[in-house]
Amino acid sequence: MSNVIDDAAVSIIRAPLVTPFRIATGQHDELANVFxxxxxxDGACGYGEAxxxxxxxxxxxxATMASLQSATAALKGRSVDAPExxxxxxxxxxxxNHAGLAALEMAVLDLSARIRGIPLYRLFPPAVAQAPVLSFATDITVVIGSAEEARATATQFASRGFEAFKIKIGKDEELDxxxxLAVREVAPESTLILDANMGFTGERMLDFxxxxxxxxxxxxxxxxxxxxxxxDGLTAITAALQGSxxxxxADESVGSLADARRAIDRNAVSAINIKSMKxxxxxxxxxxxxxxxxxxPLMLGAMMESAVSITASAxxxxxxxxxxxxxxxxxFFIKGELSHSPYLDDSGRFDLSAAAPGIGVAVPFH
Incomplete structure (x- = not known):
């Protein structure tokens, strides 16, 4: 099978959302990503998403379109034998433009893995001795909205088997x-995660x-x-909550290896969220x-990503x-064919034990 890139294409693909994805700093009303x-x-394809x-x-x-279009022109004729x-x-x-970089990396790695006939996860050396871990569950996000909407979301997804709820906060403390409490009432044994998306001061956060x-x-x-x-605010909150x-x-605060080193060196946080788009x-x-x-400890997160990028992250x-x-x-917030990952079930559990070569998701380019 050929290991040389013969053709490259970039496209904006849109998909409707089940509901607006609202956080403290803004919202998504549709998926409009660059692929x-x-x-x-010989026809093998690798896909990436920004x-x-x-x-x-x-x-x-x-700007992401422009970056990727420039890169695709330079990628033609290049080998993917050494994808990293x-x-x-x-x-x-x-x-x-790290979202654009993530898309390019995804596509190069996907194509390389498909040509080799191996699932994408086999291209990354493990970080810990027990890797790979081929089965795990995601949380579900409760977006900013009314208490009734939070209750309805928790009821729906708890009934499907979800055991962790990530609640967006930071716009209205009383409503938050x-x-x-509505989520806790509906799913009393669930794991609660709060995501403020930069919406608090240190003092207000501790009071909350x-x-x-x-x-x-x-x-x-x-x-x-x-x-x-x-x-300073992150460090103070971390110190106050030690042992609690x-x-x-850290999410927005850590977008690079240098940021991560800074966070660790100054004991600013006790966990880090990694996202390919950052x-x-x-x-x-x-x-x-x-x-x-x-x-x-680490969290693996995402922006408003379709099954292509979500499966790559899995x-x-x-x-x-x-x-x-x-x-x-x-x-789970997207409608249409881009919402389906072959390794994710309705209860939020990923299982890559029988993963196909590459990412395992194709994109309907037109």
């Missing part, structure tokens, strides 16, 4: 309190957690409580290995084997 397809001369979240990263679909080296060569061209404590609704993990550059049973997790897959793996070597989790929290649920 790349690389094809070898999920652009302008309200979080400042990236745009237009090829990805590293192109990474400097995606400075400030009622929403968290005290209120939850009085209701018996302490979360196991608190994600990005303060603005991304507020390292609640981890403080750092790409190659650097994301480096962050995971650094965190694992320092005993830092392979990433399986191969590295070091993730304590899996937050790969966005396909």
């Amino acid at each position: 790349i397809r690389l094809r070898s001369s 999920a652009v979240a302008t309200h979080i990263t400042g990236e745009t679909v237009e 080296d090829l990805c590293r060569e192109f990474a400097p061209a995606f400075a400030g 309190l009622s929403r968290v 957690l005290d209120r939850l404590d009085r209701h018996g609704a302490r979360p196991v993990l608190l994600e990005q409580p303060v603005p991304k550059h507020d390292w 049973g609640t981890l403080v997790c 750092s790409g897959l190659i650097e994301g793996a480096e962050i995971a290995r650094l965190a694992a070597a320092n005993g830092i 392979h990433f989790a399986a191969s590295l084997g070091c993730f304590d929290f899996i937050d790969l649920d966005t396909t």
Whole structure:
């Protein structure tokens, strides 16, 4: 089978959402992502996806399209025998556009794995001894909305077997309190994760957690409580919650290996959220290995990603084997064919034990 890229294409593909995906800093009303397809001369295809979240990263679909179109022209005729080296060569061209880099890396790795006849997870060296981990469950997100909507979401997904709920907070503290308590009431034995998306100050966050404590609704993990550059706030919250049973997790604050080193060196957080759209897959793996070597728990998250990127991230989790929290649920918010991952069931469990070569998801390019 040919190992040379013969053709490359980039396209914006849209899909409707089941409901608007609302967080403290903005919302998605539809999936509108940039996809790349690389094809070898004998027809093998590798796919990648850039999920652009302008309200979080400042990236745009237009700039991502331009970056990927420029890269595809240069990729033609290149071999994918050493996919990581090829990805590293192109990474400097995606400075400030990590979603575009993630898409390119995904497509190169997918094509290489398909040509070799192996699942994508076999391309990543493990970060811990027990890897690969081929079966694991995702949480489900409760987006910002009314308490009744939170209750309905928790009721629906608890009945399907979901055991962890990630509740978006940070817009209205009184409403947030009622929403968290509604989820706790519906699913009293579930794992609670709170994601503030930078919506609090350190003092307000600790006060809010005290209120939850009085209701018996302490979360196991608190994600990005303060603005991304507020390292002092993160550090203070982490120190205050040491030994409490609640981890403080950096998301927006850690988008690179350098950010991760800073967070670890100053004990700013007790967990880190890795997303391919923040750092790409190659650097994301480096962050995971650094965190694992320092005993830092890890979450694997996503932007508004379709089954292509979500399944690639599932392979990433399986191969590295070091993730304590899996937050790969966005396909449950999408309608249509891009919502289906062959390795994810209706209860939120991934199983890659019989994974096909590559990522295992194709994209309907037109």
